[in-house]
Amino acid sequence: MADSRTAYRTCPFCEAACGLELTLDRDRVTAARGDREHVFSHGFVCPKGATFGQANDDPDRLRRPLVKRGGQHVEVEWDEAFAEVARGLRPILDTYGPHAVALYLGNPNVHTMAGGLYVTPLVKALGTRNVFSASTVDQMPKHVSSGYLFGSPLTIPVPDLDRTDLLLMLGANPWESNGSLATAADFPGRLKAIQQRGGRFVVVDPRRTRTAAHADEHLFIRPGTDAYLLFGIVHTLFADGLVALGHLEPYVTGVDAVAELAAGFAPDRVSTACGVPAERIRSLAHELAAAERAAVYGRIGTCTVEFGTLTSWLVDVINVLTGHLDRAGGVMFPLAAHLSKGRGTGKGFRVGRWRSRVRGLPEVKGELPVATLADEIETPGAEQVRAFITVAGNPVLSTPNSGRLDRALAGLSFMVSVDPYLNETTRHADVVLPPPDALRKGHYDFSFLALAVRNFAAYSPPVVAAEPGSPDECDILAHLALIASGRPGTVTEVHELMLAQALDRAGLSEASGSSPAERLLDVALRAGAYEGMSLDRLLANPHGVDLGPLQPRIPEVLRTPSGRIELAFDGLTAETDRLRAALDRPRDGLVLIGRRHLRSNNSWMHNVPALVKGRDRCTLQIHPADADRLDLRDGDDAQVTSRAGGLAARVEVTDTVMPGVVSLPHGWGHGVPGTRMAVAADHPGVNSNILTDETTVDPLSGNSVLNGIPVEIKALTG
Numbered sequence: 001m002a003d004s005r006t007a008y009r010t011c012p013f014c015e016a017a018c019g020l021e022l023t024l025d026r027d028r029v030t031a032a033r034g035d036r037e038h039v040f041s042h043g044f045v046c047p048k049g050a051t052f053g054q055a056n057d058d059p060d061r062l063r064r065p066l067v068k069r070g071g072q073h074v075e076v077e078w079d080e081a082f083a084e085v086a087r088g089l090r091p092i093l094d095t096y097g098p099h100a101v102a103l104y105l106g107n108p109n110v111h112t113m114a115g116g117l118y119v120t121p122l123v124k125a126l127g128t129r130n131v132f133s134a135s136t137v138d139q140m141p142k143h144v145s146s147g148y149l150f151g152s153p154l155t156i157p158v159p160d161l162d163r164t165d166l167l168l169m170l171g172a173n174p175w176e177s178n179g180s181l182a183t184a185a186d187f188p189g190r191l192k193a194i195q196q197r198g199g200r201f202v203v204v205d206p207r208r209t210r211t212a213a214h215a216d217e218h219l220f221i222r223p224g225t226d227a228y229l230l231f232g233i234v235h236t237l238f239a240d241g242l243v244a245l246g247h248l249e250p251y252v253t254g255v256d257a258v259a260e261l262a263a264g265f266a267p268d269r270v271s272t273a274c275g276v277p278a279e280r281i282r283s284l285a286h287e288l289a290a291a292e293r294a295a296v297y298g299r300i301g302t303c304t305v306e307f308g309t310l311t312s313w314l315v316d317v318i319n320v321l322t323g324h325l326d327r328a329g330g331v332m333f334p335l336a337a338h339l340s341k342g343r344g345t346g347k348g349f350r351v352g353r354w355r356s357r358v359r360g361l362p363e364v365k366g367e368l369p370v371a372t373l374a375d376e377i378e379t380p381g382a383e384q385v386r387a388f389i390t391v392a393g394n395p396v397l398s399t400p401n402s403g404r405l406d407r408a409l410a411g412l413s414f415m416v417s418v419d420p421y422l423n424e425t426t427r428h429a430d431v432v433l434p435p436p437d438a439l440r441k442g443h444y445d446f447s448f449l450a451l452a453v454r455n456f457a458a459y460s461p462p463v464v465a466a467e468p469g470s471p472d473e474c475d476i477l478a479h480l481a482l483i484a485s486g487r488p489g490t491v492t493e494v495h496e497l498m499l500a501q502a503l504d505r506a507g508l509s510e511a512s513g514s515s516p517a518e519r520l521l522d523v524a525l526r527a528g529a530y531e532g533m534s535l536d537r538l539l540a541n542p543h544g545v546d547l548g549p550l551q552p553r554i555p556e557v558l559r560t561p562s563g564r565i566e567l568a569f570d571g572l573t574a575e576t577d578r579l580r581a582a583l584d585r586p587r588d589g590l591v592l593i594g595r596r597h598l599r600s601n602n603s604w605m606h607n608v609p610a611l612v613k614g615r616d617r618c619t620l621q622i623h624p625a626d627a628d629r630l631d632l633r634d635g636d637d638a639q640v641t642s643r644a645g646g647l648a649a650r651v652e653v654t655d656t657v658m659p660g661v662v663s664l665p666h667g668w669g670h671g672v673p674g675t676r677m678a679v680a681a682d683h684p685g686v687n688s689n690i691l692t693d694e695t696t697v698d699p700l701s702g703n704s705v706l707n708g709i710p711v712e713i714k715a716l717t718g
């Protein structure tokens with residue numbers, strides 16, 4: 001074991017940003033455990049982090065680029081692969097213009113430095129209106145509500161988990177997901193600590209999840225109806241004289257407008273629609289108002305629904321009206337080391353700078369809803385999408401009506417994917433450019449350190465040298481940007497230009513670091529909010545640098561034109577009217593929701609044997625009463641049909657889902673021809689997004705509706 005060594009690095013798999021302690025034998029990870037000295041995760045690790053070695057060494061992971069020749073993907077040299085990209089993309093750009101090329105950015109872009117640093121130049125070089133990302137199947141409603149409330153879509157408050165006494169949590173299952181839009185290593189441990197110090201947490205979810213089972217109270221809710229429950233709480237706050245802005249008093253506008261909007265949503269009026277007793281809605285309002293330290297936190301179950309933006313807005317409206325926003329133990333704004341403090345005012349937030357060609361859906365945060373990607377590919381016209389670039393995404397499994405998208409991708413003129421796997425999406429690509437594995441990349445969480453429940457910073461340098469001749473992921477994106485720009489130049493020149501611009505903005509003259517990404521990070525850290533912060537400081541502290549508990553940031557953090565929290569915004573009244581109109585909608589049919597499992601990560605970690613072993617997890621959960629009525633027994637196969645499509649799924653009868661609700665996890669549906677993921681193919685499951693419907697979106701954010709999908713279910717005999 002002469003070559004055995006230890007390396008510390010941040011786990012790149014989920015938002016919890018845990019520190020890992022890796023044991024390496026030469027270039028191979030032989031063990032991965034939690035880094036006990038890590039300033040934020042203190043040794044916590046989940047099964048995914050613990051299989052870091054297996055995931056990283058997966059024999060199906062691509063190490064060299066692939067080009068499709070005669071319908072087969074064959075390995076080629078990097079130069080040849082980029083030449084093939086230029087041959088595919090340039091004629092389309094030159095003939096049809098920039099909008100004929102669409103870009104899809106998948107979830108791991110928020111886990112890579114390339115995603116944080118080199119996506120922007122790629123988007124700029126392309127100049128296309130057709131930018132799509134996993135954000136519109138995830139958190140876009142939260143960006144939009146935060147944009148209107150606080151002036152910037154990235155100004156998102158997180159629950160101050162370590163100091164709160166009462167947490168109302170809707171549509172989140174951190175026992176499986178490890179948390180989201182609230183970076184909290186060992187989220188479950190932090191929730192148990194609330195209970196240990198005499199506080200409590202309440203979970204609102206159509207399933208009795210593991211999180212709900214640990215909660216002090218679990219309230220079942222009809223999928224997609226959280227806005228009613230939350231408006232019922234807001235109504236009570238006004239009706240019972242509980243509104244108390246406290247320290248926020250000078251910084252809030254629009255309180256009267258909210259009171260008016262809430263008028264039609266008395267608890268007695270909304271109770272039937274959402275399924276939460278009126279009395280409990282009222283008492284929740286009183287408990288939140290009375291608590292010294294309380295927080296409302298909503299996650300994906302409040303976003304991927306029909307009224308996603310309204311629901312996300314209501315979450316923070318309650319935090320504001322009860323005076324719990326920007327206070328210890330409430331919801332607070334993190335301050336990441338690479339970011340600067342604000343000036344307390346700004347241009348504010350707006351959407352709709354352009355619209356999608358086919359459905360006229362508004363741009364939000366520089367992108368269009370992925371729910372309309374297939375429309376743009378299929379619909380003829382001068383600006384029809386003919387070429388497609390994916391970076392770290394698998395939309396064929398992760399976006400609504402993915403059966404239709406799968407067919408649309410087959411008809412493209414050209415497609416290139418930056419991805420380490422030949423999977424359900426990248427099998428359509430003419431060129432696949434695999435980035436190096438995580439050991440060969442530096443890691444800094446540009447996104448998640450700005451969402452952490454305690455301020456800290458950590459950087460992990462590459463642990464293993466790059467393969468000779470293989471570009472870094474930053475180089476790959478820079479190269480694509482160069483091709484898209486159509487200008488002569490080299491990748492090195494792209495890096496140098498970016499560095500020069502960053503130095504200029506920061507008023508600095510030089511940066512330290514041994515790669516383009518490290519130098520850009522160094523500039524950001526040295527220009528950031530904390531004295532003495534730099535790349536060198538983080539390199540000297542492999543277990544991270546603790547920057548203390550969250551601090552109040554209002555008014556400095558606000559970027560609204562008024563310099564206040566603006567509760568009312570354009571479109572709010574119309575959306576509230578739509579919500580009111582839906583109050584008496586019949587709710588007797590079955591609706592589909594998703595679920596996550598601790599040993600999954602969306603679609604892409606099902607190729608790790610240790611993570612897929614054991615019982616089939618891709619089951620259709622159904623309540624015993626519904627199963628009886630439909631004559632279904634545990635283990636039967638059932639046909640599930642929606643407006644978008646149909647599939648056959650294995651039934652699991654369980655009273656953990658509420659009557660009227662069925663649940664199927666997303667990210668499955670492997671083993672299709674042309675893919676190269678042998679383990680996943682042995683555990684294929686079915687693709688739940690065959691059933692989700694691309695024709696309805698949350699109108700304010702363009703986010704897909706992935707929960708509360710009307711379905712019909714029939715026993716499959718034979």
Ligand SMILES: Nc1nc2c(c(=O)[nH]1)N[C@H]1C(S)=C(S)[C@@H](COP(=O)(O)OP(=O)(O)OC[C@H]3O[C@@H](n4cnc5c(=O)[nH]c(N)nc54)[C@H](O)[C@@H]3O)O[C@H]1N2
Pocket residue numbers: 105106107108112134137138300304391392393394395397398399418419420421423435473594595601602603604666667688689692706
């Ligand atoms: N029905 C339903 N659908 C959902 C959801 C749901 O709850 N229900 N959840 C949604 C959510 S929250 C999300 S975020 C999306 C995710 O949607 P996507 O981002 O489209 O899908 P992932 O499964 O995360 O796929 C990630 C891809 O990145 C590749 N990859 C992994 N690491 C790297 C890397 O370092 N570099 C590069 N270039 N590629 C890498 C993987 O091989 C894989 O192809 O799915 C959404 N879809």
Ligand SMILES: Nc1nc2c(c(=O)[nH]1)N[C@H]1C(S)=C(S)[C@@H](COP(=O)(O)OP(=O)(O)OC[C@H]3O[C@@H](n4cnc5c(=O)[nH]c(N)nc54)[C@H](O)[C@@H]3O)O[C@H]1N2
Pocket residue numbers: 014015107138170171172173174176177178179180204205206207209221222223224225226299300301302305593594595596597598599600601602603707708
């Ligand atoms: N193990 C694992 N961890 C992950 C991921 C993964 O795939 N696997 N994905 C990562 C990603 S990309 C993300 S975005 C995060 C997501 O993190 P979370 O938001 O915690 O995601 P989920 O575990 O899907 O929990 C969402 C919960 O919402 C409930 N729900 C569904 N519809 C409704 C509704 O209408 N109202 C309410 N109140 N609840 C509803 C579901 O039953 C579910 O329990 O997880 C991340 N972490």
Ligand code: SF4
Pocket residue numbers: 011012013014015016017018044045046047048049050178185186
């Ligand atoms: S919780 Fe997330 S960051 Fe932590 S070890 Fe697991 S996958 Fe990695």
Ligand SMILES: [Mo]
Pocket residue numbers: 107138
């Ligand atoms: Mo996500």
